[in-house]
Amino acid sequence: MRKSRNSATSLSRRTIMKGSLMAAAASGTATFFGPWRHNRVWAQGAKPIKLGLTCDASGQYGNSGQDDLRGMRLAIDEFNVKGGVLGRKIEWTTADTETNPATGTRIAERFIAQEQCGFLLGAVHSGVANAITQVAAKYGTIYFNTNSSAPSEAGENCSRVKFVWDGNGTNFSKAAVQNALEKIGKRWLLLTNDYVWGHTTSAATKAQVEKAGGQIIDNLLIPQNTRDFTSYLLKVQQIKPDVIATAVGGDDIKALRQQVSDLRLEDKAAWINNQQDWPDIWGAPETLFGVFGTTWYHLLPLPGIAEFVKRWQTAYPQSPIPVPGNVSYNGYMATRELLRAIVRAGSTNNLKVIKALEGHKMTAADRMQHFDAYIDPATHQVQQTIYLARRNAKPVDKTDLYEIISWTKPESALDDAAPGKCKLKPDAEVPSYEI
Amino acid sequence: MGTLLNLLPHLVNGITLGLLFALIALGFMLILGLMEQINLAHGSLFALGAYFAYAICAPRLPLPPDVLGMWAAVPLGWRFAAAVVLAPILVAPFGLVLERLMRRTYGRDPLYGLLLTFGVAMVLEELIRMVWGTRDYILPVPREMSGGFIMLDLIWSTYRFWAAALAIVAMAGVWAIVERTRFGAMVKAGAHDSEIVQALGIDLTRLRVWVFVLGTMLAAFAGVVLAPLWGIRPHMGVDAVVPAFLIIVLGGVGSFWGAAIGGLLVGMVVGLSGAYASEWSMLSMYLLLIAVVTLRARGLFGKKSVLEV
Numbered sequence: 001m002r003k004s005r006n007s008a009t010s011l012s013r014r015t016i017m018k019g020s021l022m023a024a025a026a027s028g029t030a031t032f033f034g035p036w037r038h039n040r041v042w043a044q045g046a047k048p049i050k051l052g053l054t055c056d057a058s059g060q061y062g063n064s065g066q067d068d069l070r071g072m073r074l075a076i077d078e079f080n081v082k083g084g085v086l087g088r089k090i091e092w093t094t095a096d097t098e099t100n101p102a103t104g105t106r107i108a109e110r111f112i113a114q115e116q117c118g119f120l121l122g123a124v125h126s127g128v129a130n131a132i133t134q135v136a137a138k139y140g141t142i143y144f145n146t147n148s149s150a151p152s153e154a155g156e157n158c159s160r161v162k163f164v165w166d167g168n169g170t171n172f173s174k175a176a177v178q179n180a181l182e183k184i185g186k187r188w189l190l191l192t193n194d195y196v197w198g199h200t201t202s203a204a205t206k207a208q209v210e211k212a213g214g215q216i217i218d219n220l221l222i223p224q225n226t227r228d229f230t231s232y233l234l235k236v237q238q239i240k241p242d243v244i245a246t247a248v249g250g251d252d253i254k255a256l257r258q259q260v261s262d263l264r265l266e267d268k269a270a271w272i273n274n275q276q277d278w279p280d281i282w283g284a285p286e287t288l289f290g291v292f293g294t295t296w297y298h299l300l301p302l303p304g305i306a307e308f309v310k311r312w313q314t315a316y317p318q319s320p321i322p323v324p325g326n327v328s329y330n331g332y333m334a335t336r337e338l339l340r341a342i343v344r345a346g347s348t349n350n351l352k353v354i355k356a357l358e359g360h361k362m363t364a365a366d367r368m369q370h371f372d373a374y375i376d377p378a379t380h381q382v383q384q385t386i387y388l389a390r391r392n393a394k395p396v397d398k399t400d401l402y403e404i405i406s407w408t409k410p411e412s413a414l415d416d417a418a419p420g421k422c423k424l425k426p427d428a429e430v431p432s433y434e435i
Numbered sequence: 436m437g438t439l440l441n442l443l444p445h446l447v448n449g450i451t452l453g454l455l456f457a458l459i460a461l462g463f464m465l466i467l468g469l470m471e472q473i474n475l476a477h478g479s480l481f482a483l484g485a486y487f488a489y490a491i492c493a494p495r496l497p498l499p500p501d502v503l504g505m506w507a508a509v510p511l512g513w514r515f516a517a518a519v520v521l522a523p524i525l526v527a528p529f530g531l532v533l534e535r536l537m538r539r540t541y542g543r544d545p546l547y548g549l550l551l552t553f554g555v556a557m558v559l560e561e562l563i564r565m566v567w568g569t570r571d572y573i574l575p576v577p578r579e580m581s582g583g584f585i586m587l588d589l590i591w592s593t594y595r596f597w598a599a600a601l602a603i604v605a606m607a608g609v610w611a612i613v614e615r616t617r618f619g620a621m622v623k624a625g626a627h628d629s630e631i632v633q634a635l636g637i638d639l640t641r642l643r644v645w646v647f648v649l650g651t652m653l654a655a656f657a658g659v660v661l662a663p664l665w666g667i668r669p670h671m672g673v674d675a676v677v678p679a680f681l682i683i684v685l686g687g688v689g690s691f692w693g694a695a696i697g698g699l700l701v702g703m704v705v706g707l708s709g710a711y712a713s714e715w716s717m718l719s720m721y722l723l724l725i726a727v728v729t730l731r732a733r734g735l736f737g738k739k740s741v742l743e744v
Contacts (some may be wrong), residue, residue, distance in 0.1 A: 006623060010694065058670060063569055186468025194714055223717030227665045227674050231716065234444045237589045251668065258666050263583040263590050283570040284666070320568040351693055 048089040049348060049435060051076065051335070053112030054122035054132055059099025060224060060250035061124035063279040065325045068147050069094060071324060071331030072121055074315050080341050086342065093117065098127050099250070104128035118348055119144070119435035121335055124250070124277070124327065126150035126197035130157045130289040133178055137161055140431030142350050144334045147327050149275055150197035151204050151415055154381035158422035160430050161350065163357055164381040165334040169201025169247060170208075170415035172274045172293035175386040175408040177208040180291070185242025186272040190219040191232065191256075193248045198222070201247035201274050204415075226252055229259045236269070236353035243270045250369045254281050257287035266290060276389070278325020285401045295384055296329040296369065297402050305368045333367060333371040351427055370407045378419040383410035444587050445710040446703070451599040453702020458660060459675050460682040460694045461609055462653030468689030469626045472702050473545060475552040476533060477654050477679055478672025479559035480526055484655025485662035485671060486563060487525045488518035489572050512577040519601070522659045523652035529559070531652025534644055556672065563669045574662040581663075598660045607658060610691055612649070619717035622646055626689070678720065685724050687737025696735060
């Protein structure tokens with residue numbers, strides 16, 4: 001399914017050339033960095049700035065992708081109400097990336113090359129995020145990975161044009177492992193979704209466990225789209241670990257939770273789910289158990305959250321999920337910060353916007369979290385507050401599913417290995433453009 | 436001895452899983468085997484069954500509040516029993532419409548029927564999204580059927596064994612209809628030689644309608660039975676149609692026992708690989724298929740089909 005608003009008038013080659021010269025003259029020299037064949041300059045003036053929102057609407061992360069989209073659209077609407085950015089309206093287009101890297105590649109290519117999107121945002125699945133990154137890097141298009149939390153996204157798969165907005169597997173592991181080792185036990189079993197996010201997240205957990213003196217006694221790989229977990233749950237019972245650390249996401253974690261709850265296995269060992277996305281638990285709160293990580297919760301006792309939730313609910317009265325969760329929050333924050341960065345840069349030139357983002361600090365109050373956050377200039381990952389939560393035994397309303405049990409400073413949950421793995425290209429090697 | 440004791444739970448799991456796979460494939464087998472039509476909407480009919488069951492059990496029915504209140508007061512066991520019976524009946528009209536749409540594809544290149552049912556599957560999935568939204572649901576199960584019990588020093592899902600028992604009942608019913616009734620004999624004869632059967636004065640069109648409706652109801656029944664295990668979501672049909680298709684090809688098109696044995700084999704392979712080589716558990720069923728069709732192209736119990744022409 002594809003939606004489009006105010007689709008831009010198609011441009012002739014002559015118009016593009018004229019626009020290029022005018023834009024180059026107006027913006028000084030930045031447009032002419034890099035090899036000629038890589039550079040693009042589109043006609044500007046009152047032309048809207050177009051964003052390509054690469055969101056899953058189907059597949060393992062279909063629900064999360066659409067919640068991500070709701071957050072992005074809210075941010076765009078709020079800017080448009082205020083007159084847009086640099087006097088230009090913000091347009092958006094979206095298409096279903098189907099939780100499928102090949103589809104992600106195809107849609108990213110179309111958004112950039114055919115629909116002239118200046119910026120891409122979206123992805124929950126790390127394979128999709130990485131696929132979009134490859135296309136974005138080819139064109140120099142700035143891409144915001146809003147919700148994929150594989151450590152590799154800000155590690156070996158980082159890119160100068162990509163910014164990663166979610167906490168990653170290592171951040172969550174660092175927040176959770178030490179405490180669990182001390183209080184629960186040293187024999188850990190890993191349940192790992194068999195794709196990039198699962199592997200890199202479990203690798204991060206393993207490293208943290210072993211560093212703290214624990215032992216990984218087995219790692220069961222779970223293929224994507226597994227619906228029957230009985231084999232794994234029998235195996236878990238045979239192995240008898242102290243702690244079961246899961247890196248399972250989307251529809252898979254929903255099915256796993258349901259089956260664990262049905263067997264009342266949640267009390268047989270301590271369960272730690274690296275990160276629990278809100279759309280993956282909404283609708284089945286009775287299957288919530290163990291300890292899990294998140295970056296935000298709509299009932300955190302912080303200023304601004306109630307107003308944000310109200311705005312979100314006003315924008316989406318028919319939403320299948322009645323309140324924003326971490327996924328929609330990330331989509332909103334990422335989009336808002338992109339548009340703010342364009343304002344700070346005073347231009348849509350990608351290199352100027354990248355510079356406006358690198359090292360950018362965001363106050364805790366502005367992000368509605370407990371601690372200040374910043375965009376790590378070495379990895380382009382947003383370093384932010386990491387929360388651990390468990391099922392709320394005393395909910396104040398039907399949306400109050402979580403009890404937040406700890407919040408960790410970004411510095412304490414930092415992914416130390418990422419800067420060593422991430423090699424960001426210098427300006428001269430990034431194709432430049434301005435829309 | 437220790438190894439055997441470790442293996443035994445996974446063998447038991449493989450059998451129960453296999454029965455569930457066979458149940459999913461049953462309706463697909465009936466339509467493909469007796470009508471030689473590939474119904475790719477099978478998964479969506481499976482999903483519809485699960486959603487109707489949820490509407491009956493939860494209950495979320497379009498009824499006046501006082502009537503709905505009375506129905507909600509009925510014990511869950513009765514509501515669940517009603518869902519098992521009524522959901523397939525409610526899905527049956529969808530099968531009727533689909534069969535009517537498919538008539539123009541009979542006797543033509545199988546690709547036409549394939550494309551039509553693929554389109555219908557997409558329409559049905561979208562319809563589900565429009566009516567029930569994109570969120571997930573869990574089908575409530577009576578207390579007596581839910582939870583776990585201890586066997587071989589492990590906790591097992593009680594409902595899983597109930598589901599396996601329901602699968603056996605459904606398979607026995609289909610076997611009796613196809614192998615032990617005049618209706619079954621006529622349908623099989625019609626699939627074998629439609630001209631002769633029509634020459635004998637049997638209304639083959641009406642027979643085909645009944646076969647399609649029966650296949651549809653079986654898909655919906657499988658959806659009801661599997662919903663408490665897999666959860667209910669709009670695209671759950673995809674999770675069903677792929678193994679169903681694979682099992683039919685593996686077991687042999689048109690063979691009841693092929694579907695049953697194929698389902699058990701797939702369940703066993705997926706169950707054992709899940710326990711001992713988890714990264715292969717999803718792939719294992721495809722490897723099994725490759726192995727079988729390499730040795731016997733028509734599957735384990737397959738006979739020559741018009742689809743081969």
